Amino acid sequence: MENFAFLLPVIFCAFGLTFLFVGRHERRSAPWWGIGYLCAALGFIMPILPETFPGPFRSLTADTLFLLALSFNGQGLLAQFRRHLPVWPRALLVAVGILASVVSTFILENPTLALAANDLLTSLCFVVPALAVMRHARGAAERVLVAIVFLVVADSLVRNIVMTVLNRNPSDFETFLLSPYAFLMQTTSTVIGILMALAALACVTLEVIDRYKDVAERDPLTGLLNRRGFDRLSGQKTIAGAVIVCDIDHFKRVNDQYGHAAGDAVIAELARILTLEPVDGAVLARFGGEEFVLFLPGVACEAARAVAHAMHARIGSTDWTRIGVGAVTASFGVSASRSGDLSIYEVMARADRALYAAKTAGRNRVFTEGERAAGPRPAPARAVA
Incomplete structure (x- = not known):
């Protein structure tokens, strides 16, 4: 499990840097995906930090980073499909999520409530853009991407409901970091996150290829085909x-x-x-x-x-x-x-x-x-x- 925990930040960081590199050629959506995956990589680093960093602090930081990751990825999704939504409602969701994590972690000291609130709000940060773009998929790659986005949301909600109903969430943060829930969260998030990264990267790459193909096949003076x-x-x-x-x-x-x-x-x-x-x-x-x-x-x-x-x-x-x-x-x-x-x-x-x-x-x-x-x-x- 420890080796797996070390591998997660590396995988997501690699995807984040790849998106940023591709963003030099496709500036509309790739940078948002890149920043989102880098935030997720930092979030997955939190459980493996030394014990000198208090568990509640690591939990709050991870919750905030995952909220930001899904928000940036949602913006990348909107940009990929050329859709626009107001930024302030999603920024408000992030602020509410951070506040909920602070209250649940430091005042109520309830990891179960903190996890439930974070999963709900991160899902909202992602599902709203997904609903806005779902009817605008232009090819197989974009349809696969939308399907995986809804899978991310479903995984987050179902996993949290199941673990809450079974009452398997630990009562303290140090125990949580070593719990089956934490491992399950990391495993499913990694598998689906990798699938989403591959689908998004395919969409971005195909768009770059189409753009350069269009440039190669058009007369720059008239805009007509050559x-x-x-x-x-x-x-x-x-x-x-x-x-x-x-x-x-x-x-x-x-x-x-x-x-x-x-x-x-x-x-x-x-x-x-x-x-x-x-x-x-x-x-x-x-x-x-x-x-x-x-x-x-x-x-x-x-x-x-x-x-x-x-x-x-x-x-x-x-x-x-x-x-x-x-x-x-x-x-x-x-x-x-x-x-x-x-x-x-x-x-x-x-x-x-x-x-x-x-x-x-x-x-x-x-x-x-x-x-x-x-x-x-x-x-x-x-x-x-």
Whole structure:
């Protein structure tokens, strides 16, 4: 039992430091979990302190640390699920818990009452955040975490009720530290605490991975997907559908006349305009430079052409002087999938050829696959300065 008691603080301290390390990359929830586990580690140190430290003092300190641990973990849980609750009610619970421990330990000298009050209040510190987040789990890891949180609360309450009913709680603090109750408390708290740490760490780590994956798959200027992100998302969908390729006309002139900062502003504004035509399941990406690709799963060629014309009209009606440049135009190529296509890039190749035909025909227009210079006339627009 003594070796087990020494092992507990080490395990929880290791988890606390791990969370703090991960918190360098995920600052929303990981630091709260880290501080909570470090408080729990200090709480488990109390029973193994030398006898020069009075038992009541160790008991009060441990109760306070466990209250703080569950409060910090509760805040970590809220942060993980992006939920918010007022801080002051939980701070009040901690204050009431400390006061109850002081009264039970030093005035009433009743370990049973001190344990019951502490278990109840620590459970409340944790169950309130758990109830606030239980409907917002976004994946298996978060659902497992919520389940373990309720297991922590159930263990605390059931264990205390059972031991109280059986009247196995010792009447003095020194005896309590060597009692079966103390050992049971440490054992169940450790097992469930480790499970909760692993589940929380999995949630935090997955979030860090998703964040870096998102950064790697997004264009920083427009916030749209880049080619890597487009490949991943479009690859998860059927290739049946249509592709629209958009390219800004005479973009080099914009950079030469207004500067590269203005060119970046034009690209960002065009990306915003392209997102204004909502299509279910659409995948929009910037493929580099001034070229954009939109994949519309399950959409026929004529419907895709209508989407492209709507985008073209928005670009023509935009007041580009707001960002300090003259009128901007763009050309579009549209293509739809065929039964023999093996990948989305075969559809894109035909859309690229339609785009080239639109450029050859004079730019500022929408061409579908197979159209040539005799295609539709462009909508009136001012020439690029």
